[in-house]
Amino acid sequence: MIYTIGFLLLVAFIIYGFMLTRKKKAQAFPANWHTILLKHVRFYKNLSVAEQQRFQARIMLFLSEVNVESVGFKLEDVDRVLIASSAVIPVFNFNEWYYKNLSTVLVYPDHFNEDLGFAQKDKNRNIAGMVGSGQFKNQMLLSRKALHQGFQKKAHVHNTGIHEFVHLIDKQDGVIDGVPERLIQEPNVIPWLKIIHKEMEAINDNKSDIRNYGGTNEAEFLAVAAEYFFEKPKLMKKKHPDLYQMLKVCFRVKN
Structure with missing residues (x-):
């Protein structure tokens, strides 16, 4: 198929405009989030000042591209920071990364079951996080409790946020x-x-x-x-x- 120069220029302009839109949508990094990151995210704490600033920009870009919603509670700044950090950490050394297969992160207050219920008396409520499919395509579901526990200082290694975003990275070629x-x-x-x-x-x-x-x-x-x-x-x-x-x-x- 032969494309005209005009058509190719139009495509290039659309792509360029999309990239500019992505950058314009990102809000300024809230000053108090630096303290949250230092307190909770060891990966960030170990970065140089310049790299910390780059990390800040990356989490703001992520939050401009992906909706973060809660079920049964009100989201706090620390929730958004930990979710965005989970997304950025695995791909921080890539010049650019876009989670094309994610539109929404849905956060439950605690572990949930396969039917996405989280009643306290439910013995089957054992899911900490999952990459959605079917009606939940392009969504990630996370337990707030598990998310926070993943960034606490501990002897064992278990970080639900990073775990689920690595699954999402794995899924970018169509299959996990x-x-x-x-x-x-x-x-x-x-x-x-x-x-x-x-x-x-x-x-x-x-x-x-x-x-x-x-x-x-x-x-x-x-x-x-x-x-x-x-x-x-x-x-x-x-x-x-x-x-x-x-x-x-x-x-x-x-x-």
Whole structure:
């Protein structure tokens, strides 16, 4: 098919206009959010001043592109900051990232069940977060309680927010399978699968400090390993050097 120069210029203008719109929509970073980030987000606290400013811009851009809504409670600034941080941390070293498969983050006060209920007496209320499908396509559902617990100082590694956003990154190629095309280039696919299966076997044999849920399947392993990588990178480098190096490549971490 042959396109005229005028048509190509029009397409370029539309794309450029879209990018400008994205940048214009982002509001100014609230000054008090810096304190919230320092208190709750270790990843942010460890950044240089210049990188902290870049992180601030990225979370504001995310919040300008994605709706954050609550069910049964009023959202606070800390909720928005932790959700946006969960989204930015895995892709912070990408020059630009747009969650094309996300329009809304729906936040419940606590864990919920498969029917999206959260009655306190419901024994099946055990879901901390999920990437929506069907009628909830392009939505993410999160437990506020689990979100906050993920950013608390703790001995174990479990960050629900990062976990679910890594699933969303994995899904950008159309399927959540633990081998996201945006992170893992073709030459690294086979080495990555070898590492996955080795580490999953160790998990299922109770010979690993990686969270047991990572032994469920390849997709869950990627999300659980990413939690570990971003929450305790030094420990992962020591205990799982091959996995650590592969995740450095995936998430474009230079240091």
